[in-house]
Amino acid sequence: MSTHIDRRQFLIAAASLPLATRVVFAQAQAAGDARFVFILLRGALDGLAAVPPCGDPAYAGLRRELAIPPPGAAGGALALDATFGLHPSLAFLHEAYRAGELLVAHAVATPYRERSHFDGQDVLEGGGVRPHDYASGWLNRALAALPARSAGSRAEAGIALGQNTPLTMRGPAAVASWSPSRLTALDDDTLARITDLYAADPVLSKRLADALDADEIAQHAGMDVAPRRGAGARYGETVRAAGSFLARDDGPQVAMFDTTGWDTHANEGGAQGPLATRLGALDQALRELKAALDARWSRTVIVLATEFGRTAATNGTRGTDHGTGAAAFVLGGAVEGGRVLADWPGLSGRALYEQRDVAPTLDLRALLKGLLHDHLRVPSKALDGEVFPGSGAVRPVAGLVRA
């Protein structure tokens, strides 16, 4: 199906076609315009605060003063379904949910079952089963498995927003990185001389070339590079940059950035408080990201994930400790959303993992594999092999992306 069909014609035609034909069409459609953003929430986001299971009979008792009140109550959760709500700070995510553009997953975990942040992040980012399995990340290896980009596109199919490249994005595929600079632009002549100076240094010459490349795009986008201020603007510049890179026709297909501060051992707060403020800043950033993506939003999938969840019960210091099952979010115009994806294990004492944590019932890799396959068209063989090595038994979740 190589001829051009506009969207309206397609809808009319597709309505009368059997499912298989529609699938063929979807796969024939160039994947090149699809965009994927991965946002890593470092520190173990409390899934029972972000996506409170208000309908679970054990929830309020376990969480005590940290419990988010049910929908309808003062400071109550924003209703998702009979069991789950969203934290009241997540107004934009709730709008997206109602528009069918947010899928919430719960009781999710990587294969990691201990409780070290650093090892947990290593497993999540490396895409392996044990810590330190891999010195490269799953998202980079997914990029490496994509066919070469068409002429006219930038060489790098991925970009890491931030001063350095997280493990998720390190590996064989060339990846750009960008972060706002508060210093003035370099003198051209000095830059040329430094480029010469780096000629015999493969690492530094590569880094410098990548950085200059990324900066050029940012300048074309007319981005404001003023210093950031205040919690609300915490991620503002990063998401505006991500959006303007991804919005370009020849821009990268994949972007990643990370956020910190989710490790809420003490005084976590409930409907209001420190975690609520941070969630609000994240929600605002996602709203800005949608605005910056502009028309590209409809072809975008954004995943927010964390290394593991937190204890089901409040601890002795009005916070929560390291746990297991977590919440994850899949957001974007390309998402088949408006639903909660959870084989909810419940919070009763017997249902908890090791009598303390939300028991994981969904492998995060199944979610990621489904998205990488259906949205970026990463071949199944690569997903089972290089991207998430040895994950053949972990079946991708189907139907996450709009056909």
Add this chain to the structure above:
Amino acid sequence: MAATAAAAIATNRFGLGARPGELDVAAPDPCGWLLAQLRGPAPTLPGAADLESTATILSHAAKLRDDARRDGATGVVKGIGAYYRPLYTGEVEARFAAAVASERPFVERLVHFWANHFAVSVDKPAVLGVAGAYEREAIRPHVLGRFEDLLFAVERHPAMLLYLDNVQSAGPQSALARRASGARRRHDPGLNENLAREILELHTLGASGGYSQADVTSFARMLTGWSIGGGRGRLAEGAPGRFLFRANLHEPGAQQLLGKRYAEAGYEQGAAALRDLARHPATVDHLARKLARHFIADEPPDAAVAQIAAAYRRHDGALVPVYRALIESREAWAVPFAKYKMPSDYVHSAFRGLAIPAPGQRGGLVAYELLGQRTWSPGSPAGWPDRAADWDGASAVLQRIEWAEAVGNRLGDRRDATRAGPAMLGALLGASTAEALRRAASGAQAITLLLASPEFMRR
């Protein structure tokens, strides 16, 4: 290896970058130059006389809190933040000045290394005012002593107890918890495992140290009661900002850690476990590997790690012999530029090498922030990472170059990079860099090129 090449490694890899003339001092005996720095007690931080102690800071903060509460004001946190911020800035600048001026730069680097091993992070507001005092009180006095003493000073320090939430951690069967459950209080006191977990994972055994969740929980129980004085409400007892063992928070009874039984002994129960952890083989290996990673290579050579670990065991954790084993390992001198500088290293070595005048009140902090390493803010108890891949991202490299140009423009012709280059790097200054410095269009450009050179990016 030419004498100045070894001296360049001594001053840059082990020190904080050669100051003018330092290379010549080190050249006759680079190893001896380093060892001499380890003699005598660790120097106090210059300017420490003008800085407050943790006890004073936390007493004042408690007073601010009580005053605000009495007046019914809502801005308690804001008031304490306003008190803490200048304390933080003052500490950072004093530390920066010491790093730039030190004549025992190896010791100064060791202070930075251990402060990062036992990291606290000021993105937790309670830590902002005391992070500097913590380093001065718990880390600095012990870096030339024994690891066990360092470990105890750290785990008993209010900054660490606050950072890792142990202050209010209470055993489920503690006197306070039992009373509270009778009284049906709104917040039941309970156990917090944060400190116990990070001691095992980060401070002693390491993540692969072979402990289980059960070990974490029982160690957390042993550490219940390790608190500080002068809290609110039922924690009012004791002097603010000083370690206090609160028997009423302590979980009674014996506990198991790593297969060993620790009888109930109040404070001594946790202390006995901590002493055993300081000697545990996994701890020794973890520390040896971490030191070797910091000083030798991202992937430390096994031979050097084994030598360092052996010294630790032979001298029961005395640190000077451990450093001696590190310096005397052949691998430490074999490959020049094996380590990519962290931003703080990069800033210190630039200021030292070019004798850059103090850049104003917040000069050190501004430089650290621009290059992505705001002091004491690694964002997690793991501290700053210590591998090139963590620091040499494209954007980070460009930012370093931009900063180099700002320094070059600021100094202009007041420094001669063609002389400073050899004085900083000796025989390790490459021919093409030396040539580029000679051919630079201006003094400012030459300085920029020197600071941006591949040789100066590494140590």
